[in-house]
Amino acid sequence: MSEQLKCIVQELAKEPFNKNFNxxxxxxxxxxxxxxxxxxxxxxxxxxxxxxxxxESPDQTAIRVFQLxxxxxxxxxxxxxxxxxxxxGLVQGEKPIIYPILEWMLPRVIDLQKxxxxxxxxxxxxxxxxxxxxxxxxxxxxxxxxxxxxxxxxHKQAETLRNSGHTTGEIRKDIANMEDEKEQLIKRIERLxxxxxxxxxxxxxxxxxxxxxxxRDREKKIAAQRQEQxxxxxxxxQRIKRMQAQLQQVRQAGVGATPDTLMQHLExxxxxxxxxxxxxxxxxxSARKKAVQDLQKVVAVPAMGQSDLDDLNDQITELNSEVxxxxxxxxxxxxxTDDKLSLFRQQAGIIAHKKEAAAERLRDMxxxxxxAMQEVDQKREMVKDAEGGExxxxxxxxxxxxxxxxxxTVYKKKRQELAELRAELGVLSRTExxxxxxxxxxxxxxxxxxxxxxxxxxRQTQEDLxxxxxxxxxxxxxxxxxxxxxxxxxxxxxTAIAEKRxxxxxxxxxxxxxRERIQQLQPEHEGKKVTYDRTSAGLESNMTRLDQEVRxxxxxxxxxxxxxxxxxxxxxxxxxxxxxxxxxxxxxxxxDPQEKKRTMRELYSKKIQEQENLGRGLRExxxxxxxxxxxNMRQMKxxxxxxxxxxxxxxxxERGGGAIGGGGVAVGATGGYGExxxxxxxxxxLVL
Numbered sequence: 001m002s003e004q005l006k007c008i009v010q011e012l013a014k015e016p017f018n019k020n021f022n023x024x025x026x027x028x029x030x031x032x033x034x035x036x037x038x039x040x041x042x043x044x045x046x047x048x049x050x051x052x053x054x055x056e057s058p059d060q061t062a063i064r065v066f067q068l069x070x071x072x073x074x075x076x077x078x079x080x081x082x083x084x085x086x087x088x089g090l091v092q093g094e095k096p097i098i099y100p101i102l103e104w105m106l107p108r109v110i111d112l113q114k115x116x117x118x119x120x121x122x123x124x125x126x127x128x129x130x131x132x133x134x135x136x137x138x139x140x141x142x143x144x145x146x147x148x149x150x151x152x153x154x155h156k157q158a159e160t161l162r163n164s165g166h167t168t169g170e171i172r173k174d175i176a177n178m179e180d181e182k183e184q185l186i187k188r189i190e191r192l193x194x195x196x197x198x199x200x201x202x203x204x205x206x207x208x209x210x211x212x213x214x215x216r217d218r219e220k221k222i223a224a225q226r227q228e229q230x231x232x233x234x235x236x237x238q239r240i241k242r243m244q245a246q247l248q249q250v251r252q253a254g255v256g257a258t259p260d261t262l263m264q265h266l267e268x269x270x271x272x273x274x275x276x277x278x279x280x281x282x283x284x285x286s287a288r289k290k291a292v293q294d295l296q297k298v299v300a301v302p303a304m305g306q307s308d309l310d311d312l313n314d315q316i317t318e319l320n321s322e323v324x325x326x327x328x329x330x331x332x333x334x335x336x337t338d339d340k341l342s343l344f345r346q347q348a349g350i351i352a353h354k355k356e357a358a359a360e361r362l363r364d365m366x367x368x369x370x371x372a373m374q375e376v377d378q379k380r381e382m383v384k385d386a387e388g389g390e391x392x393x394x395x396x397x398x399x400x401x402x403x404x405x406x407x408x409t410v411y412k413k414k415r416q417e418l419a420e421l422r423a424e425l426g427v428l429s430r431t432e433x434x435x436x437x438x439x440x441x442x443x444x445x446x447x448x449x450x451x452x453x454x455x456x457x458x459r460q461t462q463e464d465l466x467x468x469x470x471x472x473x474x475x476x477x478x479x480x481x482x483x484x485x486x487x488x489x490x491x492x493x494x495t496a497i498a499e500k501r502x503x504x505x506x507x508x509x510x511x512x513x514x515r516e517r518i519q520q521l522q523p524e525h526e527g528k529k530v531t532y533d534r535t536s537a538g539l540e541s542n543m544t545r546l547d548q549e550v551r552x553x554x555x556x557x558x559x560x561x562x563x564x565x566x567x568x569x570x571x572x573x574x575x576x577x578x579x580x581x582x583x584x585x586x587x588x589x590x591x592d593p594q595e596k597k598r599t600m601r602e603l604y605s606k607k608i609q610e611q612e613n614l615g616r617g618l619r620e621x622x623x624x625x626x627x628x629x630x631x632n633m634r635q636m637k638x639x640x641x642x643x644x645x646x647x648x649x650x651x652x653x654e655r656g657g658g659a660i661g662g663g664g665v666a667v668g669a670t671g672g673y674g675e676x677x678x679x680x681x682x683x684x685x686l687v688l
Contacts, residue, residue, distance in 0.1 A: 004103050011106035012037075016044065031093025035061070038098055041105055042068055046116040058091045065090060071119040072112050073307065074104060108307055121151050201545065208548055238377050245373065272362060280359045 002023070009026050012019035019037075029037070036053050039061075043050035046068060053061060066087070076086045077100050089097035105112060125144070131137055196202045587599045 004099055008099065008102045008106060011102075017041075027095075034095070034098050035093045038065070038101060041102065041109070045072070045105070045109060045112045062087055062091045068116070069101070071123065072105075072115055073311070074101065075311075076100075104307075111306055118155065122148060124148070201541075204545065208545065211552065212548075238374075241377055241380075242373055272359070275355065276359050276363070280356065280363075 005023055005027060009021050009023055011017070012021055012026075017040075032053060039049060039051070039053055042065065049064065049068065056064075076083070079096075086097060090101075127137070127141060132141065196206065199205065584599055584601075588601065
């Protein structure tokens, strides 16, 4: 009770209740106050229950609460004996009745709100059977049920939209953006339309653009059809290759095969396929149908909450416990004869499981084989595309291998040279490191000597002075060379400028009046240039339009020519077929029996009769082979036994090495052991 009370107080302290109760204050509530708390929770689930308990009679409160609890599918605890005690305790506000209801409702308020909302529209109105006899009432009730089904579908769609993540604000924003884009497009279309209408050949250009759009759409459709045809051709080629591979496998399997082995293989395959078709596939189909029915039932059921799932889990647990009890009871009441039969049933079940496993394995292996064949075909296509031809075979493959071997030899040689260079690099690096260490050691020794002599840093200063002096001499030399070069360049430039001025002086005097003439002609040139550009643009547009028209007419002519040739060929084919049909009809109607014998009908009838006779003969031969199979097998076994017996006697006679004569066969006199060999008499001949 304390855990139950603690759970209730914690839930009431949360949103949207915000009740500031503790364990003592809540446990000390009066029955009427406890009923009011229960009613407040029910009002949150269904707003029509928002009333004051003191203004309502106990009977009305009980009926109202019972109806809502029945809609919410609340089950009273098993400790309560009957429903009358539950009703009385609820009306009186008893804690053992109210507390379980609060504990059950508080954690699942959201689910109960949805259930109460749906119950307002999905709980059917109970109509007496006496009233349902009238046609109007029946039609109205059917319409009521149809509206209820429509409400279910709409509610599912609304839930799907709510769970899809799109809010109304986002949808309104998208709609506003779409409207803005629509207005912009309309303005742009109007602007383009005014621009096009101002053109002198606007209608012709519009027609040309329309035809161009239609032709492009047609081109896309033709390209899609072409792609589809290419895909069909590729699938057909793959199928042909697969069938050729199967044919080659069948031919290889048929090499050295006998009728018995073929019949045995066919019987095994027939049994396997028969098992799959008669036993395995019906089970799979029934399982799929059952799964579909279960899914349909799940779809037909209204939206379930956590409470429904808990109820179903409880039912599953109860049913499992009941099944276990029944199994134990059956095992305790089994008879010895049943035990014997159970052994056979167990063996039969094991065999059935093995058959199912083998059939499943066979199906998986077939699927794996088909998948592997598809991969092989894809790999072949990839190799063909990569190599630019077929897979290398025979002499080409040998040449390719020899080429790879020569390249491998060169690669090994280069790798060896690279290894030698790396080893030499390591040696040189080590030598450099040793020399650096020696240099550092010598520098440290010299520094120690300088410190000892009192002239520390002398060597470094001397080196720096030598570097500075060498750099100064280099800079002085560079400055001298630079000054000489600059003076020479200045003299050359002055000379060149004077020469150019002397050369250009008469030209400048001649160009001065020409510049004035250019300034006078510039406006006229610009005006004529504008006129030329306008005329050129008009001519180019007309030329483009004419080129498009010419191209369209050429394409139309080509299409008509191809259509003409196609129709001509079709007419020739149809005329040939018509001639054949007329000849066939003439021969069929003719009274000459020789002509009738040459008709296609007679020829095909004769071939059908020949094939039927051949099939009848083969069936009779098959029947004769089946009838004589067992006697022939016994006779063949007898001949084999006789042959084995003859070989045995021949071997014995050859081992004896004696002679046949008189009353029997004498073998050897003494041999190597001093004993006389056994003698075969007339009885042995009778065996032969």
